[in-house]
Amino acid sequence: xxxxxxxxxxxxxxxxxxxxxxxxxxxxxxxxxxxxxxxxxxxxxxxxxxxxxxxxxxxxxxxxxxxxxxxxxxxxxxxxxxxxxxxxxxxxxxxxxxxxxxxxxxxxxxx
Amino acid sequence: xxxxxxxxxxxxxxxxxxxxxxxxxxxxxxxxxxxxxxxxxxxxxxxxxxxxxxxxxxxxxxxxxxxxxxxxxxxxxxxxxxxxxxxxxxxxxxxxxxxxxxxxxxxxxxx
Numbered sequence: 001x002x003x004x005x006x007x008x009x010x011x012x013x014x015x016x017x018x019x020x021x022x023x024x025x026x027x028x029x030x031x032x033x034x035x036x037x038x039x040x041x042x043x044x045x046x047x048x049x050x051x052x053x054x055x056x057x058x059x060x061x062x063x064x065x066x067x068x069x070x071x072x073x074x075x076x077x078x079x080x081x082x083x084x085x086x087x088x089x090x091x092x093x094x095x096x097x098x099x100x101x102x103x104x105x106x107x108x109x110x111x
Numbered sequence: 112x113x114x115x116x117x118x119x120x121x122x123x124x125x126x127x128x129x130x131x132x133x134x135x136x137x138x139x140x141x142x143x144x145x146x147x148x149x150x151x152x153x154x155x156x157x158x159x160x161x162x163x164x165x166x167x168x169x170x171x172x173x174x175x176x177x178x179x180x181x182x183x184x185x186x187x188x189x190x191x192x193x194x195x196x197x198x199x200x201x202x203x204x205x206x207x208x209x210x211x212x213x214x215x216x217x218x219x220x221x222x
Binding site: 006008032034036041042043044045046049088090092094097098099100101102103104 | 169
């Protein structure tokens with residue numbers, strides 16, 4: 001079983017839609033969680049970083065972590081064509097050096 | 112500020128050839144990583160170096176070797192390339208418990 005599971009999609013939505021991206025994880029030692037965005041033929045770039053449980057908002061993006069259910073979510077409001085990319089969730093332990101990534105979800109926002 | 116720099120950007124190898132992928136970071140990060148990214152597989156950790164002088168295997172280390180040359184540089188070597196090693200390779204660096212910064216990737220094709 002992978003430590004971080006993510007539905008690969010693809011996901012296609014109309015412009016302006018609310019997008020929900022999700023991951024589950026199995027390692028209880030994971031304490032911090034990230035969402036990366038990766039455009040085609042580019043390296044991943046950090047979108048959101050959260051520590052432990054709770055919500056974090058940054059503009060149109062909201063990251064949620066529910067440690068009780070081992071569930072990570074990213075919400076994108078008022079989605080734009082420029083949001084079309086692959087979104088990767090990642091998790092790490094505070095005492096370890098490894099970051100474990102989900103498979104990535106390919107999102108297309110149609111004008 | 113260059114961040115994480117990978118060379119080369121593209122490479123075609125014949126089966127059995129060897130090559131070294133270079134990675135350098137200028138952010139004074141302790142930890143460095145090599146990932147490979149394949150369709151439907153997400154980012155898989157090959158090797159990582161938690162600090163200068165240490166290296167550890169990741170999820171898919173077979174067929175690869177690494178060298179942490181100094182704090183800035185972390186190289187990945189393929190001793191005898193195989194078609195199964197055709198992939199996009201990403202180097203990353205970070206400070207413990209923070210986000211990872213990625214290079215732009217090396218697209219490797221083994222024929």
